[in-house]
Amino acid sequence: MTDTAQLSRRPSVLRMADGGIHFDGVKAVDGVTLEVRSGEVLGLIGPNGSGKTSTLNLLSGMLRATSGRIHLDDDDLTRSSMRQRVQRGVVRTFQSGRVFGRLTVAENVEAAALGAGSRRGPARRLRDEILDELNLGAVADTRADSLTAGRIRTTAIARALAAKPRFLLLDEPAAGQNETEAVELITSIRGFARRRDCGVLLVEHDMSVVMGTCDRLHVLDSGRTVVEGEPATVRKDPRVIEIYFGKRH
Amino acid sequence: MKKLGSVTGVLQTPVLLIALVLLAALVGVGGDVTVARVATLAIVSVVFVTGLSIFSGSSGVMSFGHVAFMAVGAYTTAYLTIPVNLKAALFTNLPGWLSWLVDAHASFLVALLVSGVAAAVLGVVTSPIVARLSGLQSGIATLALLLIVYNVLNSWTDVTRGSSSMIGIPRNTTIWLAFAVAAGSIAAAWAYRRSRSGLQLQASREDYWAAQASGIAVGRHRALSWILSAFVCGLAGSLYAGYLTSFNVNSFFLTATFAFIVMIVLGGYLSLSGAVIGALVVSGLQELLRRLQDGQFTGGSALPAGVADLILAAVLLLTLIKAPLGLMGVRELVLPRRRRRAAPDDDATEAVTPAAEAPTQAARGA
Structure with a gap:
């Protein structure tokens, strides 16, 4: 366990398949499937209340999924505690730093x-x-x-x-900063992750911040996947435009 | 990057604290019988509060049940040191499976250690509870532990003499033995605080979920500190029994708990220095209040009984309102030196977020 680079040389995948959680009947996350690969930055975006943080909570083990499975490569993490996931290299941050x-x-x-x-x-x-x-x-x-x-x-x-992450789950690490600062911060985080061949899941609500900093985007709305793909493609998607800019466009 | 403090820096706090206790011991040795008694009991209190601090200081979880460990230590010492022929007279109705208690005998030092171990065994048995509970739940659970131990001791008359006093314990606790145990306890508490487990437990004290998210096994570290802390409080009970030569089950209940809580809260329950200083200061204060109540400062007219306790309670209330973290807060005792870290956090050296602190730039959305 001393050399993280060596450990993560084989490409890894953190995957949530059809994951969901409901609170008192409200489905915060409803059948979301996504995967993060080592070395890439996946941006998880969507408006407030779309289930971004809940998805991160499911992946990190802070919440237990009421449906679906979570795998790190071949290992089933669905029932693992947050602590066990940290030992496996799935590490989260909190929005307020904590x-x-x-x-x-x-x-x-x-x-x-x-x-x-x-x-x-x-x-x-x-x-x-x-x-x-x-x-x-x-x-x-x-x-x-x-x-x-x-x-x-x-x-x-x-x-x-x-914590020697193989996957970093970041909950709005640049919250409260302006766009330039946010891009700078995320770019440097990207550098740290790259050096460790670490996969990053980045929760962010600002579309312009993730455009240049993420390899792929996964868009959520009301707990469901809207679209996933390259930033340039996602930005042009009519459903995303409607979510972000309303019917004016 | 710079070194995180030299060895002398690291050892400064325990050395200063042990010196403070030494001072109390010297006062006791130099004073009259009353002063010697107050000093010795103050040092026994230092042992107890240091033990409590091993758990509460690092975990941030207050315990109202540690006096139960002290009781176990005191009773163990009584069983092991009361002369065998006296024990045969005191315990005539021992159940068969405990009849060996009459013949059990050990030197005081062995009894002292066994007392610590016995308290630690109770600590092991109860550790799963503190490992699982936080905050208010944990506080209530520790209080329940105190009630359980008290009721067992008070009701199991054949074995514990119930509400009758335990008598005939040889006086083995000298002020120097108490000092030695206090010094050892302070050293152990400091070593724990700086250990891997101690650091992780302090992290969990600051933010339970962030600690979990850092992979810290909060329950395991809480349990470990709980057991170590029980051991030290067992030693305090043994010293107490070996000093007073007789005690009653009521010595280990709410009055004692309250007094120790005042000590650790006044000093500052997050700081080892706070615990030690609180124990010494409040012990001195209690003696002054006792004399006040007896009329020594009011021209011989005694004040109503309970005035001393009332004032002590007022001191606790005032502390909780004015300085919730006590005299020391989270600081530890160090020698005065050039002012530390007067320079503000220097933004210019920050590379990750160079513009992060620019106050004029508008913050992005909520």
Whole structure:
């Protein structure tokens, strides 16, 4: 488990087949099939309430699917806990960052490395590498709750990388930023993922942000798949135009 | 990147805390009988609150049941150190399968260790509960543990003497033995806090779901700290029994629980330094209040019984309102030095989101 690049050399696929979940009869996700391949960035987009975050919750194990299956290659993860999925390399972030506030940035990253199964020495080496890679060295000893919003976002990503992800599930990592900043952030995340041959599922509501940063897009509306494909094709799809721009167009 | 603190930096806090306890011990040795008694019991309280802090400080989950571990430690020490002939007279109705208790005997140091182990065994048995519960549920469950242990001790008269006092325990706890155990407990608590398990448990204290999402086995680490903490509180019970030579089951119930809660809350339950300082400060305060109630500061006219407890309760309330995290918050005791980290977080070095903090740029949608 020491060399992630070596581990993920064989191409992997994280797949949800016909996945669904309902809360009190309301179908938040209804028969969605999607897959993320190692090395690619799949953008999961759709308007508010379309089931993006619920889909991410199903994949990460925060919610258990009421229908459908979730596989990582040949392994059935449908019944696995979030923790078991992290051990298998399926790692999520949260929209608000949810860093460990009263721990330092370094402790945030080290705790995640330990949680994913690293021993102490390797966990500290991994921590230092990631802090360097993400330029967090200067704030390593700063408590996470006294960071700027930007650094909280970065710390949350550093923590996810410490878990040695084969698949990163990112819930609006650029929330609250303007378009330029968002594109910049996602482009750098893409770089981190590429270096690790890691697949990325990116939940995002802004179409313009995902256009240049994702390899493929999967569009949801009311818990169902609208269309999936290359960004350029998806943007021209009349159903997507209607969802995003209404009947004016 | 920079080193995360030298060895002397890391060991500064436990060394300072042990020095504080040493100070209390020296005060006890230098003072009269009353002062010595107050100091010794204060140090026993340090052992207990340090034990409680091993669990509560790292997990963020408050326990109202740890006095049960202290009780187990005290009773174990009583069974193992009361002279055999006295025990034969005290326990005439022992059930057959426990008759070996009459003949069991051990030196105090062995009894001390066995007391810790006995409390840890109760910790192992109850650990699945704390591993599964959080917040209010966990608090109520620990209170239930206290009630169960109290009721067993109070009702199982043939074995525990019920509400009659346990008497005839030889006085083995000296102030220096108490100090040694306190120092060891502080060292163990600090080592746990800095261990792999301790760091992961503190992460779960900050955000339970984010910890789960980082692969942290929150329940396992809670259970581990719970058992270690039970062991230390068992030691405190043993020292307590070996100092007072007699005790009653009511010594290990709500009054004691309340006093220890005041200590750890006043000091700051998230910080080991807070726990140790709280134990010492509140022990001193309790003695002052006792004297106040007895009339020593009011020209000999005693105040109504209960005034001391009332003031202690007021101190707890005031702390909870004014400083919910106590005197120390999440800080630990360190030597004063040049001001730490006065410089604000420097945006210019941030590469991932270079424009992230530009305040004038409009934020994208909600």
